[in-house]
Amino acid sequence: MESNKFFFNPSTSHGNMFFLTNLNPVVQGSMINMEEESSKRRPFFCSPDDLLYDDVDYYDDQTPDKKRRLTHEQVHLLEKSFETENKLEPERKTQLAKKLGLQPRQVSVWFQNRRARWKTKQLERDFNLLKSSYDQLLSNYDSILKDNHHLRSQVTSLAGKVQAKEETATGQVPEPNQLDPVNMNPAIKTEDRLSSGSAVLDEDAPHQLRDSCDSYFPSIVPIHHHSGQDTNNNNGCGNDTGCFADVFVQGESFGLWGCWT
């Protein structure tokens, strides 16, 4: 960029910058002046007292063709003003500029840049929020997937037992597809297959079922206590699938709550 950027540029679309954007009337500094000036550099972080003491000197000694930072006092006031309203109406701009001893253009530029910084930060915050929500959903999804797998293997195992029981009862060798739990004997109702009221479930593998289910879904323990005729009993879950559904709904809801709170 050209060295005269602090002077009025007629080509600019914001033609309200008529003269030096910085106030200092001290005129062009030589290379020597610039070197002297660099030795006067104010540390970026210093106490407010230091600033109050040396701000004037700092500003008076700077050459006008150099970009210079606002004092902490100025920034503090601008920040306070930004807090109350992040947009700048013309009247407030003029007032602030007067109060701070800056060009109105400088004030509006500061607000512009401040809004940009705020937006960047906000995007960062939003990103982190979304990321943690995503992570939580992912972990919920994984655990549901595990549960699903576990329940499927239980169904397979229990179906095998039912099949064996039928075999011994009828003395028949089952068709090959009857061994497939998915294509089990259609004569057996779904409720009967899953019902814990079955003697097979209660006597042959009660421990296995109880243990495994307790560890995964403590909330559906009643499933093991109701009999076949309680299938529609409201004291239990109403029905077995209802119990499972509740658990899944719970799991999902938890994920969503965790997501947005």
Place this chain on the structure above:
DNA sequence: TTGTGTTTTATTGCCTCC
């Protein structure tokens, strides 16, 4: 002291609104 990365101030060009 110097090289490098970050922050701040300022410009430019485009867009929208009145």
Place this chain on the structure above:
DNA sequence: GGAGGCAATAAAACACAA
């Protein structure tokens, strides 16, 4: 069409490690 906002960018000022 002018004013003001925003995104992209330049460049000075500053921090900090080597």
